[in-house]
Structures are given as structure tokens and as C-alpha cells.
Amino acid sequence: MARSCDECGVRDRALCASLGDDELVTLGRLGVQRRLARGDTLIRAGDPPLVCANLQSGVMKIATLTPAGTESIVGLLYPGDFIGRPFATANEHDVIALTDVELCVFPRAMFERVLADHQRMEHLLLQRTLAELDRARRWLTRMGRATAAARVAGFLDDMGRRLAMPDCQRSALAGPDSQRSGGVARSMAYDLPLSRGEIADLLGLTIETVSRQMTRLRAAGIIGLPGGRGIVINDPSALAAAAEEYV
Amino acid sequence: MARSCDECGVRDRALCASLGDDELVTLGRLGVQRRLARGDTLIRAGDPPLVCANLQSGVMKIATLTPAGTESIVGLLYPGDFIGRPFATANEHDVIALTDVELCVFPRAMFERVLADHQRMEHLLLQRTLAELDRARRWLTRMGRATAAARVAGFLDDMGRRLAMPDCQRSALAGPDSQRSGGVARSMAYDLPLSRGEIADLLGLTIETVSRQMTRLRAAGIIGLPGGRGIVINDPSALAAAAEEYV
DNA sequence: GCCGGGCATTGATCCCGATCAAACCGCCCG
DNA sequence: CGGGCGGTTTGATCGGGATCAATGCCCGGC
Structure with missing residues (x-):
């Protein structure tokens, strides 16, 4: 666990990237490190x-x-993401750890004051929130119209892309063992941070359907299921194509 | 159509509410009024x-x-809402008029500059975007798990609430003919701005299913369907209850 | 009036994914 | 080694909503 912001693995990826080194010292004093199981x-x-x-x-x-x-x-x-709902009077959603996690936690009122004082940080948060809104809306069309097969394929595809990003390399998860190179997607392997039940909750399906769709993808040679939560993506482009099966 | 910001019906509801009268004059010169059919x-x-x-x-x-x-x-x-995706390189979604609309349009680059100069406006946009994200996520759980009946009921309920809000009174739509008073929901009537097909697209259902669920609600006496796009909500609390029918 | 086109409703049937049920597979603990 | 337990897979059946198809309704044009 990082002692100071200098050692923080997401220092240049989190909202703090908008702060200079001196400002960071101030913020560092306000935040407390926390682990959650x-x-x-x-x-x-x-x-x-x-x-x-x-x-x-x-x-x-x-x-x-x-x-x-x-x-x-x-x-x-994922690592580097901002958590919480500033300016709200009540939380709309639960936020729960899927793996063991490390957090840098701030009292909300204090964080809001920091935002007001650091326009660049507020600006960065706005950009991220707008991007997150777009992402939620893309997800919404998937939930509205995609078949069970497309939902599962799309989920595995998204997760693969996300875990291939640099800030997940050092996480508690098994890192991807190969990368996309020159725009061509190569095969990769990773461990899912979610159980089958959680995947079902995410996709609006049942455990059984998720499981069946996964075995279908394995039977088609697109993915491998080495056991437990392991996933091997053998054919990323076929997986991406399967994610487009809409009604 | 309003000639100046003073006459604008959403002057104190839109993002502009964060500006003083003098700043508004500057912004007013940048924006151009537009009608869309x-x-x-x-x-x-x-x-x-x-x-x-x-x-x-x-x-x-x-x-x-x-x-x-x-x-x-x-x-x-709805009236007063902000449209567009500042800081993005491409639009993720189409934005299309469901009714005839009036807009106040700004070149994006110029609008971004205004945001940078007016921290209060950027702050307001952040708050709204966070709220919008919560709303999208609430919608997401509905798309994931709600039955067709609950989706339709929830949609009619939400639309009723939204159109009962003051800034919709003067819109092209038929205004609600009664209001909630003292926390008790009273019956109301309005015209849907969406066709059955559009409702289906919104709810991830088919036209036929939307139609059937509406007739079910009418048969139960919860709503009335006076014809065309008209909706009468006879029993708002029953409608809200029907919106909770999840799997 | 009468026709025609767009939208909405109603009916009949089908199919995907839910539900019910039963193995199966580590894995920890005795 | 056996037994129990949580999670996963596989199988059989059911049902809600999609699909296919027909009819109804409203409105505008002539």
C-alpha cells in the first residue's frame, strides 16, 4: 500500500493527475488509505x-x-476511477468490492471544497462523467436489444479490453499474457473479477444462461475456460462480432 | 420564439441560470435561435x-x-435540458426532435470556452451530468430486470411526473390538467410525445407488446386512452406500484 | 362521400431465456 | 480418505414477449 501520493500507482491516471506536486501534498493529507476485502x-x-x-x-x-x-x-x-456522488443528498447505488481493493478515501464535503478550489480537477471530473454517461448509454442499448449471446460476448470483450489497459497490470488479478499490437487484436488470458452470478446480475440474465452462452463460445473455439474464473480469448475479432448480434 | 434571453422561457432553468444578467448578454450574442420540426x-x-x-x-x-x-x-x-457532448471527438448518439422544438444553439468550441470562463456554469453542468448518470443507471436496472408491464407502467409514470413539472406547461404539448397536491398524487392527463414505436424503442420491447400492456392498464382502470397519443392517469399510485414488478 | 396510407390494436403461434432440477467440481476440513 | 459446501455446468420444461398476420381507426385528399 502506497504511503504517499508519489508511490500511488494511479497518481497520473486518477483525478489527482490534474494537480501539481505541491497541491498533491495538501490533498494527500486529506485522504486516508483504506483496504477493503x-x-x-x-x-x-x-x-x-x-x-x-x-x-x-x-x-x-x-x-x-x-x-x-x-x-x-x-x-x-477499475483502478484510477473516481468513486462517489458529490453534491447529492443520498447515494443512489451501492458500491461494493468485487476483489480485494485499495482506496484513497476523502470526506465528501472536503472533496467538494477541493473541487471548488481546483478548477482543473472539476474540469477533469466533468469530462470523465460525460464519458461515463456515454458508456452507460451504450450499455443501455445492449440491455435493451442484444441477445443473451451478444451480451455475454460483449461483456467478455469489454472486460478483456479493460484489463489489457496499463493500470490493471499491477492489480490483484492475473495480468493479460499478451497484448494488442499494431491494431490487430491478439489472444489474451485473464481472470474474471466477477462470479457467474454477478455476471448474470450485470447482464440482466440468469446464471444458467450465462454459463450456457460461455460454453457455446468455448465450443465455437472463440474462448477457452481453463477453470475457475479464468478466461482465454482465442479469437478476439470473432468475439467482437458475436457481441453485435442484436435483435 | 424568444428574441432575447430575457424572454427565454427556460432562462432560470437552463445552464444559463448560473450567469448574471450582464454575462447573459454576452452569451446571448453567441447563441442562435433555431426551430426544428x-x-x-x-x-x-x-x-x-x-x-x-x-x-x-x-x-x-x-x-x-x-x-x-x-x-x-x-x-x-425536456425544456431546460442541455444538449451536446463537449470535449468529445465524436458524437456517440443521435439527437432528434420528437415534437417541434425550439433551441438555443452554440458552436461547441465557443461553448467550451464559455465553460472555462464561467466556473459556476461548469459546476452546474457537472451536477446535472452526475444526476443524469444516476438517472441512466436507474433506467439500466429497469432494462435489465423489469417485466414488460413494469417498463410500460414506469415509463407512463415517469413521463407524467416530468410533464407535470413547470417548464413543460408552456410547451407544444397539452399541459397536465391537474397536479399533485400536498404529496398526494392526483389524476392527470397529457399527450405522449412519442409514438408506440418510439416507446418500444425506448423500452426495448416491440410495438405489439407496448400496445398490449397499455390496454391491460386501461382494462385495470389505472389509465385511460382517449385516443391518439392521449393518456389519462386515473390511479397514479397503482401505476407506480405496477412499475415495481421486477423479476 | 369514398378511398388510401399511417399508426394502433388484436389474435395465433413460435422461440429464447427463465425456471426447476440434478449432477459435477474443486476445495477446505475433519 | 471421505464428506460437505459453494459455485458451475448440464438437462428438461415452461412461459413471456417476439413474430407473423389480420383488422381497426383516424385523418387528409379528392
Whole structure:
């Protein structure tokens, strides 16, 4: 666990990238390092928003309990991502660790003051939030019209791309063992941070359907399932194509 | 159509609410008033983002064409809403008029400069974007797990609430003929700005299913369908309850 | 009036994914 | 080594919503 911001693995990827070294010292004093174990809850829906945070390592989920009691996952958080809902009166969603995670946590009121004082940081947060909104809306069209096969393929594709990004290399997960080179997607392997049940919650499917679609993709030679949560993407372009199967 | 910002119906509801009267004059010179007819496209997915705008009256949709060619609607825009995607290199979605609309349009680069100069406006945009993200995520859980009945009920409920808000009173739509008073929801009537097909695109259903669910709600006495696009909500609390039918 | 076209409703049937049910597979612990 | 337990896979059946098809309704043009 990083002692100071200098050692922070996401120093130039998180919102803090908008700060100079001197400002960072000030912010560093406000934030406290925290570890959460897999399954721990950082933020609970309905509670007043007490904290904001930067995710340093691991993966978290943004989720809600539906009236029927099943959980719906509406987003995932990766290293470097900002967590929390400044300016709100209540949290809309739970934020829960999918793996063991490391966080840099700030009291919300204090964080809002920092935002007001550092226009570049507020600006960066705006850009990210706009991008996140686009991403949520892309997800929305997938939830609206994609078949079960396309949802699973799209999920595996997205996850592969995300975990291939540099800031996930040093995370608790097994790193991808190969990379995209020269625009051509090469095969890669990684461990899913989610259980089958969580994937089902994310995709609006059941565990059984997720499992069946995965075995279909394996039977087609597109992916390998070495056991546990391991995934091998043998044919990334076929996977991407499978993700386009819309109604 | 308003000649100046003073006459603008959404002056204190749009992003401009963050500006003083003097600043408003400057901004007013940058913006140009535009009318669009029902069905006209303001922004096309894939194009570089040339414009931002404030919606003054009418309703618009944010939509994408799926690989299969059907349209998926990922959001609606009402009077006072901000339109556009500053800081992006390409538009992710189409923005299309559902009714005749009035807009106040700005060149994007110019609008970005205004944001940089007016921290309060950028702040307001951030707050709205965060709220919009929450709304998109709430929608996401509905798309993931709600039954067809709950989707339709939820849509009618949301639309009723939105059109009951003050800034829609003077729009091209028939205004609601009664209001919620003292926290108790009263019956109301309005005209839907969307066709059955558009509702289907929004909810990830087919036209036939939307139609059937509406007749079910009418048969239950919860709503009335006076013809055309008219909607009468007889029993708002029953409608809200029907919107909670999740898997 | 009468026709024609666009949208909405209603009906019949089909199919994908949910549900119910039963193995199967590590993995930890005795 | 056996047994139990959580998670995953596989199988059989069911049902909600899609699909295919026909009819109805409204409105505008002539």
C-alpha cells in the first residue's frame, strides 16, 4: 500500500493527475488509505454520501437491489476511477468490492471544497462523467436489444479490453499474457473479477444462461475456460462480432 | 420564439441560470435561435460534435442505431435540458426532435470556452451530468430486470411526473390538467410525445407488446386512452406500484 | 362521400431465456 | 480418505414477449 501520493500507482491516471506536486501534498493529507476485502461495502444506497474515493487497485461494482430482491449491477469501477456522488443528498447505488481493493478515501464535503478550489480537477471530473454517461448509454442499448449471446460476448470483450489497459497490470488479478499490437487484436488470458452470478446480475440474465452462452463460445473455439474464473480469448475479432448480434 | 434571453422561457432553468444578467448578454450574442420540426436531426452519431444547445421547448430523443438496424432510445430531453457532448471527438448518439422544438444553439468550441470562463456554469453542468448518470443507471436496472408491464407502467409514470413539472406547461404539448397536491398524487392527463414505436424503442420491447400492456392498464382502470397519443392517469399510485414488478 | 396510407390494436403461434432440477467440481476440513 | 459446501455446468420444461398476420381507426385528399 502506497504511503504517499508519489508511490500511488494511479497518481497520473486518477483525478489527482490534474494537480501539481505541491497541491498533491495538501490533498494527500486529506485522504486516508483504506483496504477493503472482496464483498465489503464502501457506499450503501440510501445513505447520505459521506465519502468520495479514488480506486487504486482491484475492481468494484455499482449496484442496486431491485424491488424483487435481486441485485442489478449498473457499472464497474477499475483502478484510477473516481468513486462517489458529490453534491447529492443520498447515494443512489451501492458500491461494493468485487476483489480485494485499495482506496484513497476523502470526506465528501472536503472533496467538494477541493473541487471548488481546483478548477482543473472539476474540469477533469466533468469530462470523465460525460464519458461515463456515454458508456452507460451504450450499455443501455445492449440491455435493451442484444441477445443473451451478444451480451455475454460483449461483456467478455469489454472486460478483456479493460484489463489489457496499463493500470490493471499491477492489480490483484492475473495480468493479460499478451497484448494488442499494431491494431490487430491478439489472444489474451485473464481472470474474471466477477462470479457467474454477478455476471448474470450485470447482464440482466440468469446464471444458467450465462454459463450456457460461455460454453457455446468455448465450443465455437472463440474462448477457452481453463477453470475457475479464468478466461482465454482465442479469437478476439470473432468475439467482437458475436457481441453485435442484436435483435 | 424568444428574441432575447430575457424572454427565454427556460432562462432560470437552463445552464444559463448560473450567469448574471450582464454575462447573459454576452452569451446571448453567441447563441442562435433555431426551430426544428418533429423528426429533424440536430446531432448525428459519428459526426464530430459541432454544436451544443439548450432546449427551450418541446421534447427530443437521444438514440442509436443498433447493428441490426433497429433504433434504441437511450434518453429523452425536456425544456431546460442541455444538449451536446463537449470535449468529445465524436458524437456517440443521435439527437432528434420528437415534437417541434425550439433551441438555443452554440458552436461547441465557443461553448467550451464559455465553460472555462464561467466556473459556476461548469459546476452546474457537472451536477446535472452526475444526476443524469444516476438517472441512466436507474433506467439500466429497469432494462435489465423489469417485466414488460413494469417498463410500460414506469415509463407512463415517469413521463407524467416530468410533464407535470413547470417548464413543460408552456410547451407544444397539452399541459397536465391537474397536479399533485400536498404529496398526494392526483389524476392527470397529457399527450405522449412519442409514438408506440418510439416507446418500444425506448423500452426495448416491440410495438405489439407496448400496445398490449397499455390496454391491460386501461382494462385495470389505472389509465385511460382517449385516443391518439392521449393518456389519462386515473390511479397514479397503482401505476407506480405496477412499475415495481421486477423479476 | 369514398378511398388510401399511417399508426394502433388484436389474435395465433413460435422461440429464447427463465425456471426447476440434478449432477459435477474443486476445495477446505475433519 | 471421505464428506460437505459453494459455485458451475448440464438437462428438461415452461412461459413471456417476439413474430407473423389480420383488422381497426383516424385523418387528409379528392
